Amino acid sequence: MTNVDRDGAPDRRLAIAVFAVCFCAAAAIGFVTGEFRPQSVDQPIAFNHKKHVVDNQLGCSTCHTSYESETFAGLPDADICSTCHSEPQGKSAEEAKLVRMIKEQRPLVFNSLFREPSHIFYSHRRHVVKAQIRCERCHGNFAMTTSPPRSVRRLKMADCIGCHEEQNVSVECTTCHR
Amino acid sequence: MTRWAMVIDLDRCTACQACVVACQVENNIPPADQSDSARGRGISWIRLAPFYEGEHGTRPELRLVPLPCMHCEHPPCTRVCPVGATMIDHEGIVGQNYARCIGCRYCTTACPYTVRRFNWKLPEWPAPMEEGLSPDVSVRPRGVVEKCTFCHHRLQVARDKARMEGRPLRDGDYLPACVESCPAEAMFFGDLDDRRSIVARLAAGPRAFRLLEELGTKPKVIYLSKGESGGDV
Known part of the structure; x- marks a missing residue:
């Protein structure tokens, strides 16, 4: 009768303890395997968007070369960076790292933070050029960041549908799903 | 209005x-x-269905009929889907939303043309074929129903291009892969509501017929044959 508490309810504490242990274990496994953790993305250098866009007044298309002409926006590679950074422009450590990478001809691969699932058709040019949607609408305050965030708010279908309804454009499945 | 249709x-x-x-x-x-x-678990969105012609007791003639999704104007499949994963859009394309499909297969049962296929397992390609996958079409997960979409991803691309060039979609801008590949030039595709289009002209001709017309599904795949309507169907 060791597991009977004072109220006479048998094993209640034990049941709660077992549940708590299982819950913590599940949460720990989920966290370790990345199930509940926001997906984090590493970048080769800590690119300062604000410095380029606000301080130096560079347009988005300087680095994202195809956002007005293709379905994809494009991420810069070493060739694009080297047009300005073959020699140091300032004194930042990250820039020094970039210049070194360019000099040593090491590959410079930025990782995409925003990715639509493979069953979605999305065209940057159509949204940016034709519909005149501003970058911030989906990418938030990205141009004001001083270092790349390791994760961003994931866009959901509700974001797309909300905007499509607002703009009075098609919300049929076949418009975007493929 | 546009109503995409195919003539075979x-x-x-x-x-x-x-x-x-x-x-x-x-x-x-x-x-x-x-x-x-x-x-019977192989997947094909278009297949050659065998039909036998001729009197009973005589030597029948085999006729092979290319059978894609008929993209019916009154599709029985969309009406039975409990989750709205399949739908007919305003241009008459019967689409399939794989993210929403729960794999109940009501639609495969409802389809009188048996052109819907259930995905029994994760897709596998022998190397190096997996390198050649089209990025314009999603690879379907296991446990969903898939079907011919009239290659509507090509319509998405063609429409995107036409809008950017500031012009309406022209006849021939959008062709499904099967129509484009036909070496005998036996397949045609276009807007059935555009009276000048080749599909509208052929569909109005004396050789035109549709499969299982009596069901009232109003298929948008129209066959041409100088013989009797498609044989034993």
């Missing part, structure tokens, strides 16, 4: 199956292995 001229078709191959490649459809095929 059976008098020209040589049953070479180029359309079948083009469809498999275009739409990332994995090849079926022997055990899948034996169990």
